[in-house]
Amino acid sequence: MKILFFAGKGGVGKSTMAAAAAWQLSQKFRVLIVSLDPAHNLGDIFGTVIKDGKTKFTDTLYLEEVNLRKLSREYLQKEIDVLSSTYRYLQVLNLDNYFSILKYSPGIEEYALLTSIEKTIRDETDFDYIVFDTPPTGLTLRFLALPKVTITWIDRLIGIRRQILEKRYTIHRIRGTLSSEETILDYKEEDDDILKRLWKLSDNYQTLNRTLCGSDCHVVLVFNPDILSLKESERLIEGLSDLELPLRLLINNKVTEATEEMAGYVEKQMKGMAKDVPLERIHLAKTLLDGRNGALYDIRESIIPDSW
């Protein structure tokens, strides 16, 4: 299974390119296209209404729009349930409701987004291609950076936790058979709930990170022939290489006769930044791209190289 991320500045045509690529690929393979952008327009592009979960468009093409708000709510509800059952006595005082304040914690959206990507990659194994249409640059880089950042944190926390358990074990050995409240504390690594949870998390993120940095993951960068888009793309290329994510294709979208010269300049700059990455030029369609009867499928340029 191959994974494609379409990234770029807002409004450059990521969704359209992702949709066109998904359509082209679906002529030969089974494809799922997932929109992660909170401002969805996948349904509009294909001229259909996408319901909750996957929607079948053709036999080989499925569409999905991720509902971020619902996802973060579900995730937090799960955590709040665990909390409430651990601190069940609070129910007597009717204080358990206060945990619901957690839903306002910052950073939860990125995490929900990442969880949804992870879940899609793990569960949808009967597709040949999964195409992700990402939100604008800032958010995309933030959530793509999450696995690495998180792994670093988890490793450090595991280190400290092990030290704590080691010391607890020492105390246990010195005190010997004496029983006191202290000796009841877990000192074995396999008994410690926090360490167990940390290991599980670490495992999940390592797997996800391997998938994202692996050879089956392709990041496609979409840009327009203008300076603003060039600047932001440069930042995105830097961000991707910091995260060691594989940039595999550049698309110069919406080129017209009038912007031909600018397009050449922008392409040269981009080539300088990302050597050896193939570049595709897509011309601005004269007709409005719109759904099943529109010109979306007439994007003549084959977007995805045959070698993928």
Place this chain on the structure above:
Amino acid sequence: MLKFLKRILSDFDTSHRESAAALTGVEVRELENIFALLLLGSFVGLPAPPSFLAVELLPFMERELKVLNSRARDAGDMLAEMCGTIGID
């Protein structure tokens, strides 16, 4: 008489073990404090890990939170804290 002697010896043993364990105990408490502080540092303005990590581990953090709390409470009287640690009454 023998029983009495045994009792004295055992108490002697206990007291030595306790004093040997005490310092490590302090160390553990400090480590637990640091662990909680690192994880929940965003509440006091420290750079924090992604907050969902804190949320994820929060259900199991009861003891660490208690330690954090007591350390914060005692922080105002560090001298007494130190005297307690090295055993000056």
